[in-house]
Amino acid sequence: MNTTPLAGAKSPFPGRLILEGQVDQVMKILVINCGSSSLKYQLFDMDNESVLAKGLVERIGIEGSQIKHTKTGMDAVVNQTPIPDHKVAIKLVLDALTDKQHGVLSSLSELSAVGHRVVHGGEDFASSVKLDAKVMEAVKRCVPLAPLHNPANIMGIEAVTAALPNIPQVGVFDTAFHQTMPPHAFIYGVPYGYYEKYKVRRYGFHGTSHFFVSRRAAEMLGQPIEKLKIVTCHLGNGSSITAVDGGKSIDTSMGFTPLAGVLMGTRSGDVDPALLPFIANMEKLSVAELDSLLNKKSGLLGVSGISSDLRDIESAAGKGDKRAKLAEDILNYDVKKYIGAYAAAMGGIDALVFTAGVGENSASTRAAVCEGLEFLGIKIDAQKNDMRGKEMEISAAGSKVHVLVIPTNEELMIARDTKRLAF
């Protein structure tokens, strides 16, 4: 922040600060999602939660790097330039946001705060948090739990700190929402000492999305979240199902890592753990090769041999490809089983939510998952279900359970938490 809020001054407008000289300034929040070689960003005007600009930096540290920037309402512009590290990436993002032609900020002083997606918060973070040196130490302690993701998130935070040393920053963790799970849901049946020594337990992921859609479901139904039993199905390239009882996550299908649960694009989901030593022996695979097999060569891709993208699988299955149809069937069956399990875990179900790429767009997945669940009170209307990408209730008249499609918006959720915690 370049300007200091007047002592004791409170804005009459939510989302606005009253700044020095009584200038009423709209709050603009930058949301950053850093991967090891990519960086996604969105700039929000929190006055009306609209997106002013967004973009993607790709191939950081690799040949062929570029930034693609889109000012809302205009065509995307692409700048192909060497981007050796995250510091340079952040500089390019800030330059794009303040660019005379394609930018949306007259100067960086208009930026109020930055929110970061952080994948793993371990047991240290049960909610989002304003970042400072002590918090960063804890985030670094979580690196062994997410060795591919947390280091990239940390690089993003440090790059912003270097470019804008005084800007408030907030971390929003994928794991935080699931910290309400009871021990019987998160402790694995292995010697307890591994939990104490290595923090081996179920953490769960996609928490920001499960939180967002469960709250939105309660709003759509006009009921308090505390009274609802909701199963949220985040089905994308990575997929997870969560039991949200009274607003709290009480169980979720991903585990110690995002490999567990239902079949995914390239990830196996749940398998018999004894499969691992068996395959390693038969195929003479190292631990690293086994890890890569289960994370990158399994799932829809591994079963079908065609693609990790459900659109390709649906198209191949439609043309009669048996393994594509089998891959689709496994996914639908896995999701159905988790819905049944979580209805049992919560002692009932009031609402079922579909979200993310597959959940929002694939009518056939939603139909196949819900088929046969009438005994639980789940019945969808085929005509209402015949749509994609829209927020709507698709349950049939008389369905005891409300079946909802809710586009997820993790970036907005991060912007909201940043606004709440940054100042």
Ligand code: ADP
């Ligand atoms: P990520 O987990 O990477 O965020 P997304 O949530 O974007 O992924 O979901 C990507 C998945 O959504 C892909 O498998 C893609 O095939 C699927 N998808 C997107 N649009 C459709 C569609 N119209 N029909 C079926 N599947 C779709």
